[in-house]
Amino acid sequence: MNPDGIGTQAPQPSWNTRVNNCVAGLAARQGDAELMLRVRGGDQASFGLLLERHRAPVIRFLDRMVQSQAVAEELAQEVFLRVYKSRGTYEPAAKFTTWLFRIATHLGLNWIRDGKNEKGQESLDEKTAEGTIKQVLDRGRTVEQELVYQAKLREVRGAIESLPAKQRAAVLMHKYEEMEYSEIANVLRCSESAVKSLLFRAYEHLRSRLAHLA
Amino acid sequence: MRWKWLGFTSAVLFLCLAHGFAQVRRAEPRAGKPAKNSTPIDEFMRMPPVERQKALNRLPPDKRRRIEDRLKRFNALPSDRQQELKSMYNRLTQLSAPQQQAVRRSLNQFSQQPADRKQAIRRELWSIAPLSAGEREARFAGAEFRENFNDKEQAIVRDMSQLLPPT
Amino acid sequence: MGCVADGDGAELIVSYGARRLAPHEQAEFELHVRSCARCREHAAAQRAVWSALDEWPGITPSEDFDQNLYRRIAMEEQQAWWRCLWPDTWSPRAAVPVVLACSALIAAFLLNGPPLRSRAEPQFQMEQVEHALDDMDLLKQLSVESH
Numbered sequence: 001m002n003p004d005g006i007g008t009q010a011p012q013p014s015w016n017t018r019v020n021n022c023v024a025g026l027a028a029r030q031g032d033a034e035l036m037l038r039v040r041g042g043d044q045a046s047f048g049l050l051l052e053r054h055r056a057p058v059i060r061f062l063d064r065m066v067q068s069q070a071v072a073e074e075l076a077q078e079v080f081l082r083v084y085k086s087r088g089t090y091e092p093a094a095k096f097t098t099w100l101f102r103i104a105t106h107l108g109l110n111w112i113r114d115g116k117n118e119k120g121q122e123s124l125d126e127k128t129a130e131g132t133i134k135q136v137l138d139r140g141r142t143v144e145q146e147l148v149y150q151a152k153l154r155e156v157r158g159a160i161e162s163l164p165a166k167q168r169a170a171v172l173m174h175k176y177e178e179m180e181y182s183e184i185a186n187v188l189r190c191s192e193s194a195v196k197s198l199l200f201r202a203y204e205h206l207r208s209r210l211a212h213l214a
Numbered sequence: 215m216r217w218k219w220l221g222f223t224s225a226v227l228f229l230c231l232a233h234g235f236a237q238v239r240r241a242e243p244r245a246g247k248p249a250k251n252s253t254p255i256d257e258f259m260r261m262p263p264v265e266r267q268k269a270l271n272r273l274p275p276d277k278r279r280r281i282e283d284r285l286k287r288f289n290a291l292p293s294d295r296q297q298e299l300k301s302m303y304n305r306l307t308q309l310s311a312p313q314q315q316a317v318r319r320s321l322n323q324f325s326q327q328p329a330d331r332k333q334a335i336r337r338e339l340w341s342i343a344p345l346s347a348g349e350r351e352a353r354f355a356g357a358e359f360r361e362n363f364n365d366k367e368q369a370i371v372r373d374m375s376q377l378l379p380p381t
Numbered sequence: 382m383g384c385v386a387d388g389d390g391a392e393l394i395v396s397y398g399a400r401r402l403a404p405h406e407q408a409e410f411e412l413h414v415r416s417c418a419r420c421r422e423h424a425a426a427q428r429a430v431w432s433a434l435d436e437w438p439g440i441t442p443s444e445d446f447d448q449n450l451y452r453r454i455a456m457e458e459q460q461a462w463w464r465c466l467w468p469d470t471w472s473p474r475a476a477v478p479v480v481l482a483c484s485a486l487i488a489a490f491l492l493n494g495p496p497l498r499s500r501a502e503p504q505f506q507m508e509q510v511e512h513a514l515d516d517m518d519l520l521k522q523l524s525v526e527s528h
Binding site for chain 2: 454458478506509511512514516518519520523
């Protein structure tokens with residue numbers, strides 16, 4: 001008998017716990033394309049699994065593209081909304097992540113092209129100001145170390161922001177998503193040699209701006 | 215020509231309406247047969263997330279937010295606690311309507327009691343939980359019970375004893 | 382072995398900085414770099430860029446991201462079936478006979494058709510959920526002091 005309660009039955013895992021365990025188990029066993037085909041068949045739980053798996057990378061990619069978390073999350077929602085809306089006609093012709101990042105890159109490039117990136121610098125400064133105290137608390141750095149770190153981060157973000165949009169996208173996919181040239185080419189719908197050209201010019205520019213940080 | 219046009223548009227409209235009704239039907243939650251002893255919260259959470267959100271979207275924004283917060287808090291409880299509450303809830307809803315009304319009234323009155331009296335009532339309920347219905351009645355008729363609890367508290371204990379698991 | 386001076390080394394430099402060269406390629410490149418100042422300089426700069434980019438932490442998605450997404454999906458789906466009733470290609474001249482046909486169909490449906498399983502059911506379900514939450518809040522106080 002539970003002394004704190006007036007009567008109990010044998011404890012059972014909550015529905016959420018059972019679903020979360022099911023999610024983790026399924027995720028380990030099923031590829032993205034297979035899950036998306038299930039979504040096409042009406043299985044919404046599989047959409048949840050895909051979201052769980054790819055939410056963070058897509059948001060991070062878009063955040064580095066547009067340099068605003070609010071905008072990145074809005075664009076990321078649009079990405080997954082489009083994935084969901086296209087479920088009826090999905091065919092696993094390309095890798096799922098290629099398709100996903102194609103949509104994300106398209107939306108990111110459009111956002112940049114539409115000239116809304118004036119906000120990017122403002123949010124960069126705001127984030128830096130907010131980030132200083134929080135980072136000191138989180139990482140145990142001294143204030144001086146934190147200021148140096150933030151200055152370095154500002155330079156990195158500024159350097160990435162100074163890249164033309166397509167070069168920016170290529171670098172972010174190459175560096176943070178660890179995509180090969182062929183996959184980046186599929187995302188950007190160009191040739192592999194075009195991707196190499198984008199990347200090499202981008203890295204050359206970044207070397208000129210960031211090499212002194214070594 | 216005019217009648218041909220009317221006939222054509224009527225046919226197209228009929229097909230669109232049929233498609234729309236089919237979509238409404240398809241969009242209804244595929245909750246399946248409710249499990250034994252499942253609560254409305256369980257049935258709601260069993261719905262696909264999109265359907266859940268559609269149902270929430272139909273509510274006024276304030277109400278929607280309040281229910282979302284309350285669901286979040288409930289689902290954040292440890293699973294054994296949730297199960298305990300669901301068991302009590304199911305026993306409550308299996309009572310007749312007048313009995314349910316009485317129990318809810320007593321629960322409200324219980325919430326207004328001072329902390330020490332709440333604890334005394336809880337202990338009493340805990341101690342009568344293993345007793346049979348006859349033994350509980352005998353306990354309620356006894357002098358000790360009437361000495362320890364005032365009339366209001368006695369009514370609360372009697373009503374809430376209906377939530378105890380059957381013996 | 383490609384060299385920056387020859388224009389061939391760019392890919393190697395980038396791959397070297399990203400630590401994506403195969404072990405034998407890396408060994409070969411490092412051997413070349415020992416004797417080529419220009420490649421050495423570029424390789425060091427590329428490694429510095431890579432390390433600097435490593436320092437940029439990724440953000441954590443907000444807690445209500447999923448909820449907001451599902452809300453958007455639900456809104457889209459609710460609008461979708463309205464659109465099929467009036468596709469963009471229809472001209473305004475079709476409005477009159479369509480309205481007449483619509484009224485006739487709705488009247489026929491209401492008089493003779495099966496009862497519509499409408500928004501009443503989900504709303505009733507939400508009321509049940511709300512009442513269940515009310516009861517749970519009351520019942521919580523039985524176990525422990527409410528927190």
